[in-house]
Amino acid sequence: MSSTTVTTRTATTPRSLAAVLLARRGVVHLPAGGDVSEPAGQVGAALLEADLVERGYLVAAPLRAAFAALDAGALGATGRALLQDIDRETGADRPHEPLLRGFPDSTPRDTYAHYVDRVLTVLFQQPEQPCVLCGTVDSVVPVAPCAHLVCGTCFDGADFSACPVCERRIDPDDPFLRPKRPRRIFSRRPARPQRLRLLTYGGDLSDRQRDAARELDTLLARTGALSPQDTDDLDALLAARPRDDLDRLPATVPGRETKARLVAWLLADPADLPATLPFATGLLDTPTDVLRVLAVRSGGDAGLVRIPRFARLPRPLRRALLSALDALDPAQAAQDMRRHRRAWIHAAELLHPFEYTDRYPRAALAFAALRGTALGDDALSLALRKGADGVEAIDVSGPAVTVRSWRGQVEAALADRDLHRALALLGQRPGELVRRLDHLLRLAREGDGDGAGDEGRAVVSALERAVGRVAPAVVLSALGALRTRTIARTARVFFPKGAAARAHVTDDGRPPLPAELVRSVAGVLTAEMLRRARAEAPVEVAVVDAALDGVVAPFTERTASRALVTLPRGSELAVPDGTTLRLFLHWMESPASGRTDLDLSAAMFAADWQHIGQCDYTGLRYGGTAAVHSGDLQDAPPPLGASEFVDLDLEQLAEAGVRYVVAVVYSYNNVAFGDLADAFAGLMVRDAPGSEGPVFDARAVEQRFDLTGSSRACVPLVVDVQARTMRWLDVVKGVTGTQHAVWRHAHALATLAHRLTELFGSGARVGLGELAVWQAAARAATVVLRHTDGSRSVYARRDGEDVAAFATRIGSPDTDAAEPTAPPRLAFLLRGDVDVPDGGEVFAVYPYAQDATRVRLLTASDVVTALAPH
Template identity: 80%
Template sequence: MSSTTVTTRTTTRPRSLAAVLLSRRGAVYPPAPAAAAIPAGGDVALLEADLVDRGYLLAPLLRAAFAALDAPTLGAVGRELLGDIDRALGADREHVPLLRDFPDTTPHDTYTHYVDRVLTVLFQRPEQPCVLCGTVESVVPVSPCAHLVCGACFDGADFSACPVCERRIDPSDPFLRPKRPRRQLFRRAAPPERLRLLSYGGDLAARQADAARELDTLLSRTGALSPQDTDDLEALLAARTRDDLDRLPTTVPGRETKARLVVWLLADPAATPTTLPVMARLIDTATDVLRVLAVRSGGDAGLVEIPRFAAVPRPLRRALLSVLDTLDPAQAAQDMRRHRRAWIHAAELLHPFEHTDRFPRAALAFAALRGTRLGDDALSAALRTAAETVDAIDVTGPAVTASSWSGQVEAALAARDIAGALTLLERRPGELVRRLDHLLRLIGEGDEDGASAVVSALERVVPRVAPAVLLSALGAIRTRIRERVARVFFPKGAAAKTHVIDDERPTLPAALVRTVVDVLTAEMLRRAGNAAPVEVAVVDAALDAVVAPFTERTASRALVTLPRGSELAVPDGRTLRLFLHWMESPTSGRTDLDLSAAMFDADWRQVGVCDYTSLRFASHAAVHSGDLQDAPPPLGASEFVDLDLERLGAAGVRYVVAVVYSYNNVPFGDLAEAFAGLMLRDQPGNRGPVFDPRSVEQRFDLTGSSRACVPLLIDVQARTMRWLDVVKGVTGTHHAVWRHADALATLAHRLTDLFASGSRVGLGELAVWQAAARAATVVVRHTDGSRSVYRRRDGEDVADFAARIGSPDTDAHAGEGDDGDGPSAGPRLAYLLRGDLELPDGSEVFALYPLSQDAARVRLLAAADMVTALDPRSSILGDR
């Protein structure tokens, strides 16, 4: 068995409203030009050139708006825009590796380089010839480490730190000679895959309207938000007032999102008379109340780490008790039992027994939680009266007791009582779907009544289950006809562990699996059909390799929001450059992070590594920039690894696993900043800047309490990159790839098998379901550039139409009829990998890389919005 830990930090550097709308909509909102302003005119070209060097283009309307500004205003707007973009790319920091002429000057023999450093430490003496080369008067001490360094053996124009201890030294130290200019590219680097058009958002009023729309989108999400979306939610809430609360939705399906919204409502004591009624309308479970107490105390909305609660003002105390009083006491007591210690602490603040006359049902729930002793006092009498209409709470004995729903379910399952378990589970539809595999395994061979009972119960509950739960069950169940070697779990938590264990479950009957899958798929198609119909929809077949988002609360804050497990093609002829940057903080002390790459063959046997112990693999196949061992501010530290896929393949490498370790076991979250990423470069070697913002394809934060991150896996033979976004549990110090090679192989192997097996529903499937349910014609764009056209036939229902999309049974050849590109087709619904399709105004489009999609003309969707659209209450897609 192996395990990893996925963790994210709950706070980060706050983003401005402009930065939020820039990343979410690609929109810019320049100020209106002054009446007597002299337009900057040609200065716009300079700003545009800077933007192109970062992978961004200006829409014509935005260019015209910039050109109308005077020079000082344009300069201020441009600096702010470039600053936001640089922070997103990681270009706001100076990236200086240990070897400034990397990769050309990376030592070919890491061991010899290490021995030279050791000999220098042991035998080098001041005012003596160099112990390595014998050169006289070439040995000088460097500051502040005072190591004696030979300028003839170690090139001060190449090293950016002490060559002996590999720690930063005084920038003015004479050893650090001026850096030699790097060779420049003879041609501009190719545009990045993530190339994006910046659109003109409008004036201040338009910005507020767009911010309100983005807020509504986040509030409509059914699952937990990612850390990046959580940051955006807080920024969007901070930018609005509490005057117009009628615009808030009447329900917020995401429990953690709801808690954050309620805490924002309560943050202004002066607005309490208007915000408390809104809070009471939103909260509908006891756990909602606990989440609110946790978040307003600085804790986690997911209740993974519950802090000591802050004091509760009297008006809020009464409001929370009144909400609890409207709930079923038995259900509330069940919810409270999940976090018993936290609720007992909450009771000390809420004082429910002091208000038994006003909130008797709330007092009864707390009494059931605590097992309050009963007697002849007034409290006992009030509890007995409140329990008269509650069957599941017993007050006839010496203490208040409540039956355990979860205990009854477990007992029924242990006794193989399918009927009894279904009766209980139907009260909580989500739990029935989560336990669906267990229920199906209880059905004996030939037990048609048991199978019919489970399927019938499933049909009754699926309309009330969240889409993420249904998608997870669908992916898991449909692969149960095949034997699997391992099972992979992604438990909830701020420090969620990814467990890999042997799969000892027997396979399920194919006919039963097919029936269950049909029920789940039919429900997804029914929900997709609730949105407004369109004539033509376009779907990119490449989205089949992109996984529908799951466990988003542990996703990394990243430049490109790529769901965990997704696989993307790596363009031919490009060199991959991994990068890492970190900066120490006063709390972290000296910190040594290490960027590493582990190489494996097709059978997951280790072939080699490229890290601080081996700076080169197969000569030029993988090259490391050198091991910096501290990162003092303001420069910090940067490390790089170049990967040449052609040479790696020739050296017998099939898979490359990228890893970031904290060598001395300092948590990533203790650092002032830490991020890593991936660049696609056109030419290898020392050409162009070591960090080129234009070539950055992905950049993500390193956060939380973890000490080892496994962000991605590269399939050298298939020329693909799979986004893993997990962190590995480690203990002790001196972390290195060779210490964890077997665990890394197991982790990467099993995650690859999981995501390639179909156990997770892909965005391509979601796109096909929604296109089939809404469109009369669906155009599928294939990766080779061809297109297949599918038209709904007479008498063909949505399920059959969806099943036919992607098959050879097409209704037109490539280039015929409605191909999705011509003005006659007018596709108003598109699911694209790259947004390179011109769509009519008002169209709805998901594009992993928005490219030319203008948020001012079309409605941009995120991957999470595609899942939310399958919630019956959602209004993300079309009119409901």
């Protein structure tokens, strides 16, 4: 059951329902036992358990017993499927053979000399002649299919997995390739991985739908855009349920993109439309909802980043969508449509709104306002004038239908520095008011001088009226950004909406905001979050890990990478002492990509972000053994593909003067990651020196993420060598041309990593530790704070102490002595090693021993969703 099966797959191949529940909840469902005459017993269960432990998974006692009760054939089939799903999550389902099979010990000490040897071989080596490098006779042979003449004395066929001259894969049966030397086994058992997780028994296969329904409910309750992995899981969960079971679906879905995918699924089968159409269209309450549905059912993106050519609409669906549009205010609908004007004009070609002016006059009026339809004496013009009665924002008195743009009015008010008019307009759309708080506060500062006068109070009052209706992610983004605005900064970072996570760095010329005004606004936003947290069920005791202060509340999840461990962008975690970080990369070409050369690189920077070196294909070693590369494979044909590794010894790097190491993956010949059949990278944490253990150890994998989309360069993380921390960046970098390497992009890499590190370390993004303290203070009578050194501080709510004061005191020296006697029913943890009673709630970056069949496991997105408006 431990053998690796090689299959061609794309990075975005959807997970099965079993794999979804395994990854999200750590739950395994097994076939019903029935009449088992010869159960596999404890021996069979122990063998499977051993395979799981080697991959970083523990087996709960009920699951072990259920394994033992299966017959041998069922256990074998179940075990193979389970291990295949786990191997796919960690990347162990692919063969990982680097260019230098003895890596890191066999990596050349002098990369330049190795390169010169290769060049001399190409230029001067002749068949049936002594080796031009060593003079050995009868040692030179051509390798297939590249036909380079290679000396078996100079280049060890037991160490190379490809042609040592061109570094491309050769025929596995080529005589040059001798059996690789066995790697040394571990001298001691490898350390327990951080991500070690408990697998639990979810019941038989009939119980799988129950658990799937719970996960679906959780995703449909999310207020923000789902990550690509959550989106894939949503599609898998929907595909596993019948469309006629509408009672299980919520009447409202707060996430706009999630709603679009749900509605598109409901409308996918024409045979089900009589039942699903009324329910689906009842979920649509804005024109953009309709446009999102049209995009998704046409194979596009619910975020409308990429809008495809729309698929044809059945007549019942066309009428239902027009009916949904007709129920909206035509002026607001027209203004909403203007955000995607070209797409709506295309949609009109499918919906034919002017053919149904009698039945859907308001929808026709909205389209006419969007298009600026000319008015005359024809029947259409008469119908449009009639439909415009009572709609003040749409003007039909002129030669064409026009609409006063709300967004244009806001921009004009801001340009005129008319704060009160801008506040009146923005009050109509609370989310926009919160998004534009910085601009409004700058206008107040101009009017009041210090922001403490009427202008500042007007902004605070408008915010107090609006904030109760704003999504938590918007409130948290505004809070983080504003509370750092009391000091001047030289750079500003944007994350533009798009298909990939690009970070745009620009100069910041904004003047600082008055501290008193910032405190007032931050107080309003924080008070609103605390008020919402109080709406959740109270508990007696809550536990919070101080280590969560480095974990950032999730934002821009739409562009998050599909990853083994869901870590919000910007989060910082400690690297265990005495370990080596091993970066890994694997890719496989496809017919669309042709020959593709990806390069795994590590860029080294000093404390002032000056570039001082790299470990990549131009320099296979840095500082002796401080950083070591496994060699540059320059193609990746199936079925083997190609793998590259970089070992980082943080102690040696620190001695060499390195402060920051930036990991980066380049597509050398500018092939998009998404064109490949398979592409992923990740990080292992190893405590074995040199060549001990396998080159790829599934147990040691702490993070694995897919390389997808149109990007050609990815910057996944930065390591602070001195602080021994790793910060998850998960951004892509724009590059042009070919022959990409660190030295060509060193300045841009330094700017990007420096500014992102500065941004996330400044408090400009609210941390999950802060959210955990707010929710614990709002819901619990006693809060236990666990410090990173293992000590604990206890805080009990005092008589007359409100939630804000209690939350402020948590983390201060003003503690209470008595340890709580009741067990915690609410826990926010880095590693799930706290025993929580049945029915409790647990957030853990690494779930570890948490049993999803007993407690409710929360994700970072769930922690934010709990603060949604009630």
